[in-house]
Amino acid sequence: MTSALQILRLDIGLPLDSGAIFSPLEIGYETWGELNADKSNAVLICHALTGDQFVASPNPVTGQPAWWANLVGPGQIIDTNRYFVICSNVLGGCMGTSGPASIGPDGQPYGLSFPVITIADMVRAQAALIDHLGIQRLFAVIGGSMGGMQVLEWIASRPDRVGAAMPIASAARHSAQNIAFHEVGRQAVMADPEWQGGAYQIKGTKPVKGLSVARMAAHITYLSDAALHRKFGRRLQDRNEVAFGFDADFQIESYLRYQGSRFVDRFDANSYLYITRAMDYFDLAAGFNGRLSDAFTAFKGRVCVVSFSSDWHYPPADSRHITRAMIGAGVEVSAFEVETDKGHDAFLLDEPQFHEAMAGFLAASAADQGL
């Protein structure tokens, strides 16, 4: 299954926040474009919770199209004729990078013996890849949602290795509401008897129902009330009146069931547990005595913080919190709020205002850095 993936195997021991040392490390990654002679044109794109490294070309395993095809490619805003674009599957993921579904040193899938990881650990793994590619400083690090958390972690922990940073629809810490939604998802997975205490690979089962429900709940948080109303309203699914039963009477029910069922084919249930946990643990200020500004004082590059007006999952207030801390830290920061009713998912969609901002920001950053 993994033969179509480009995987880097590193025999280093990766020190994790939990205190564990993880080894050996495998990183599934893709690149587009050419690294220039002085290695100054690299753009790292960080993917979201259920994303993967296939930001600019179709995923050969799942057959899914590139997830940011409207932004990354030859002649696009993140122009692969100009930039060397890198995207790697996160640590704990299930698309080539070491995760709970990977085979451990004992020849068995890790399952729950995989160490609990954090956003900082994901960035450590990315930095190992960047080291391997011989790149000292990234021209830009860009990411949405959980990808934005990685962007923030990059500039806090490796300020001299990043020129420009764009955290999109993200937050410097996970809110209680976000932790709550994730907990619902995890409990749904773990309540499925097929989960088998996390050992479903060995037992030959698959917690499809639990993972599917987790996805359904999460999917609601990605959309706004207005977008749901516009797309589905109270319209019925293939029927003229309600059936007085528990089939999917409403289109929205049918849609969520479909989203859930599609998700289980491409995502590992234990990966979902580990990655949502990493997001819940994210609180960037905690490592700086609770002062978020202090996380940014060492960063001398440029930042553009992007949020979407109808995003209630990572609301504009979360982005403003980041921006304000950066102002206090003296960071060159822009803050851009896109007016849209498409909710959190807007960062993946065609949003002309957002794309203009990114184009302007990248052009100015390239000029700054002499690219």
Add this chain to the structure above:
Amino acid sequence: MSNAASTRADHEIIINAVPQGARVLDVGCGDGLLLHRLKQERNAVVRGMELSQAGVNACVAKGLSVVQGDADLDLALYPDDSFDIVVLSRTIQATRKPEMVLKQMHRIGAKAVVSLPNFGFWQVRLSLLLNGRMPVTQGLPDSWHETENLHLCTLLDFDDLAKQSGFDLESVTRIAAGKASAPSRATSSLLNWLSEEAVFVLKRAGMTAR
């Protein structure tokens, strides 16, 4: 954008007040016209704050580093001495607490440049005297119930407030009918009569001019 020249007379004066390579914060930067010129013509390190999201978005799309913010509330975020010059162009009269805004500017930057419409301009005085109605002029184009201006003042009033906020006056420049005069070292009753708009260059009291 690069070809769209600003024709605002206050912008010309502000640009002249900014030394090469200075760090400039423009509070109420609109769509970034002034910031863009300062960057181009003064090689200045520019940042902006703007209340309207549309203005912020236009700036960011031009590659300017601008955040959404309210001068009355958000200047407090900036560290002490983080800029050489803080610019407030045609904005102070729309703030809720002009004195607080000036004090924050005093804390953030070594110099402040403030442009404002002058309610002491002879046309304004005459209009009020003859018509008995709130003046509507080129510099104050909106009727009283539509204007965003909360704190209109005269050139002399502002001079007092600036001094009260810890500033020394470096220069004040009169603008009338879109034309700037030579800068003056001090305000005067005559200047108050003749200025439709004025640009104050202020420095922290006790500091020598750079």
